[in-house]
Amino acid sequence: MKLYGYWRSSAAYRIRIALNLKGIEAEHQSVHLVKNGGEQHGRDYIALNPQHLVPTLVLDDGTALTQSLAILEYLEERGEGMALLPTDALGKAQVRAMCLAIACEIHPLNNLRVLQYLSGDMALDDKVKNDWYHHWIHEGFKALERMLVKHSGRFCFGDTVTLADACLVPQVYNARRFNVPLDNYPNIVRISDYCNSLPAFVAALPENQPDAV
Amino acid sequence: MKLYGYWRSSAAYRIRIALNLKGIEAEHQSVHLVKNGGEQHGRDYIALNPQHLVPTLVLDDGTALTQSLAILEYLEERGEGMALLPTDALGKAQVRAMCLAIACEIHPLNNLRVLQYLSGDMALDDKVKNDWYHHWIHEGFKALERMLVKHSGRFCFGDTVTLADACLVPQVYNARRFNVPLDNYPNIVRISDYCNSLPAFVAALPENQPDAV
Numbered sequence: 247m248k249l250y251g252y253w254r255s256s257a258a259y260r261i262r263i264a265l266n267l268k269g270i271e272a273e274h275q276s277v278h279l280v281k282n283g284g285e286q287h288g289r290d291y292i293a294l295n296p297q298h299l300v301p302t303l304v305l306d307d308g309t310a311l312t313q314s315l316a317i318l319e320y321l322e323e324r325g326e327g328m329a330l331l332p333t334d335a336l337g338k339a340q341v342r343a344m345c346l347a348i349a350c351e352i353h354p355l356n357n358l359r360v361l362q363y364l365s366g367d368m369a370l371d372d373k374v375k376n377d378w379y380h381h382w383i384h385e386g387f388k389a390l391e392r393m394l395v396k397h398s399g400r401f402c403f404g405d406t407v408t409l410a411d412a413c414l415v416p417q418v419y420n421a422r423r424f425n426v427p428l429d430n431y432p433n434i435v436r437i438s439d440y441c442n443s444l445p446a447f448v449a450a451l452p453e454n455q456p457d458a459v
Numbered sequence: 460m461k462l463y464g465y466w467r468s469s470a471a472y473r474i475r476i477a478l479n480l481k482g483i484e485a486e487h488q489s490v491h492l493v494k495n496g497g498e499q500h501g502r503d504y505i506a507l508n509p510q511h512l513v514p515t516l517v518l519d520d521g522t523a524l525t526q527s528l529a530i531l532e533y534l535e536e537r538g539e540g541m542a543l544l545p546t547d548a549l550g551k552a553q554v555r556a557m558c559l560a561i562a563c564e565i566h567p568l569n570n571l572r573v574l575q576y577l578s579g580d581m582a583l584d585d586k587v588k589n590d591w592y593h594h595w596i597h598e599g600f601k602a603l604e605r606m607l608v609k610h611s612g613r614f615c616f617g618d619t620v621t622l623a624d625a626c627l628v629p630q631v632y633n634a635r636r637f638n639v640p641l642d643n644y645p646n647i648v649r650i651s652d653y654c655n656s657l658p659a660f661v662a663a664l665p666e667n668q669p670d671a672v
Contacts, residue, residue: 296605297560309549313563316555323548335536336522342529346562347510350526354567363594368587381576392509 247272250294250302252279253455256353256416257314258301262455263412264318266446268327272303276457279358298359315349318409330409341403344393344410348417352386356420376424383417383426387434390414394433402437407444415441419452460485463507463515465492466668469566469629470527471514475668476625477531479659481540485516489670492571511572528562531622543622554616557606557623561630565599569633589637596630596639600647603627607646615650620657628654632665 249265249272251258265272277300278285285291286298294310295302303311303320311317322331331338354360356379364370364378397403402410418438421428428435441447452458462478462485464471478485490513491498498504499511507523508515516524516533524530535544544551567573569592577583577591610616615623631651634641641648654660665671 297564297602299564311549311552311556313556313559315559315563316552319555320548320552323551335533336518336524338536339524339529339533342532343524343526346526346528349559350528350563350567351510351512354563355573359598360568363591367594368583368591370581374581378576378581381580385572389510 247306248275248304249273250275250277250291250304251300251455252277253452253458255279255300256420257299257349257357259416259419259450259452260314260412261301261303261317261321262450263415263447264321264330264409266449267330267407267412268321270321270324270326274456276455278457315345315409318345318412322409328407330407330412332403332406332408337403340393340397341408341410344390344397344402345413347386347390347393348413351389352382352417353420355382379424380426383421383424386417387421387428387431391431391434394437398433398437400437400440407441411437411441414438415447415450460519461488461517462486463488463490463504463517464513464668465490466665466671468492468513469633470512470562470570472629472632472663472665473527473562473622473625474514474516474530474534475663476628476660477534477543477622479662480543480620480625481534483534483537483539487669489668491670528558528622528626531558531625535622541620543620543625545616545619545621550616553606553610554621554623557603557610557615558626560599560603560606561626564602565595565630566633568595592637593639596634596637599630600634600641600644604644604647607650611646611650613650613653620654624650624654627651628660628663 249261251274277291286300292298295312297312301314301317303317311320331341361375364375394402399405401407402414415438418434462474464487490504499513505511508525510525514527514530516530524533544554574588577588607615612618614620615627628651631647
């Protein structure tokens with residue numbers, strides 16, 4: 247398998263965490279999101295991923311899978327390595343809700359293409375862009391913190407690592423990168439810090455990728 | 460089961476379609492997203508859904524499930540009525556990718572809270588807000604159209620209705636409501652129009668809900 251990603255893409259970071267936790271090998275191919283106007287817009291790449299986004303997972307038979315949560319579910323269905331979803335339908339629903347609270351409600355509002363649109367097409371200044379970024383992190387983290395009060399143990403959902411942790415850690419990484427104060431989110435910080443003490447998460451860190459600048 | 464929704468919420472609309480297709484009964488409870496500053500911000504409601512968003516599905520034992528895609532997967536796992544995901548892992552991955560291409564890449568950028576932030580906190584005028592809305596529909600639909608060229612039949616994924624159709628139809632409804640020209644998306648329009656000829660989709664239409672204005 248070949249994972250097309252980028253060191254700083256938090257969607258690709260989610261997949262790296264899951265691959266590491268499951269012990270699944272994949273070749274990593276960097277798609278530089280900034281250089282030359284963004285390699286994700288290149289003709290060869292959009293043939294794999296018409297959304298012009300990373301990650302894309304290309305299977306050995308050439309099938310290209312897109313959308314990080316769909317890729318995470320696919321890896322789960324392969325059944326290799328440790329399970330990252332609970333076995334019961336209700337547990338799965340709660341874990342998926344946490345994943346989506348990040349992947350639908352926070353990340354799409356703050357990813358590169360949106361920030362580029364705010365400063366490019368909309369010609370907004372850095373202050374407005376920064377306020378925008380912080381606003382959606384806070385909106386999302388306020389909700390997520392309440393979900394964690396209800397469901398978390400050492401990890402987001404009880405004491406077993408799940409896909410929710412694979413989504414949380416990259417989002418916290420982004421929040422810190424943009425200096426969002428996290429004092430009001432003790433469970434988010436606690437779980438993220440704990441995850442970052444584990445080898446699978448350390449190996450997935452953006453700065454530990456070969457394409458890190 | 461009780462579905463907290465709103466006639467015009469496209470995330471709630473997805474659930475209504477799936478319930479209808481599966482023939483699952485649920486009581487519908489309207490959460491008025493505009494009246495009185497938005498009932499989704501009410502104390503009782505955020506105890507069910509800390510994200511201040513619809514839908515929420517409350518099960519008979521009181522368990523509250525949030526995030527429309529997690530709810531759709533939960534309904535799928537219950538195994539009642541027709542299946543809305545393919546049986547093979549690759550097919551599931553492609554259907555989920557289409558759902559997420561809508562639920563992560565289009566809808567969160569254009570939902571009510573974002574439009575309110577653009578016109579409220581950011582004090583942008585209607586022209587800029589409208590451009591924003593159209594921009595993200597076009598970005599998303601361009602990608603989705605290419606996915607449909609590859610995977611669609613009568614429906615988004617071959618000739619069997621799936622969760623992807625339950626996500627597509629509400630997004631097309633929104634696009635039309637905001638007068639987004641759809642001429643460049645023949646497959647999106649064709650599939651959406653076909654779905655809208657089927658009773659399960661007709662019954663789920665916003666204007667056919669009791670809380671429609």
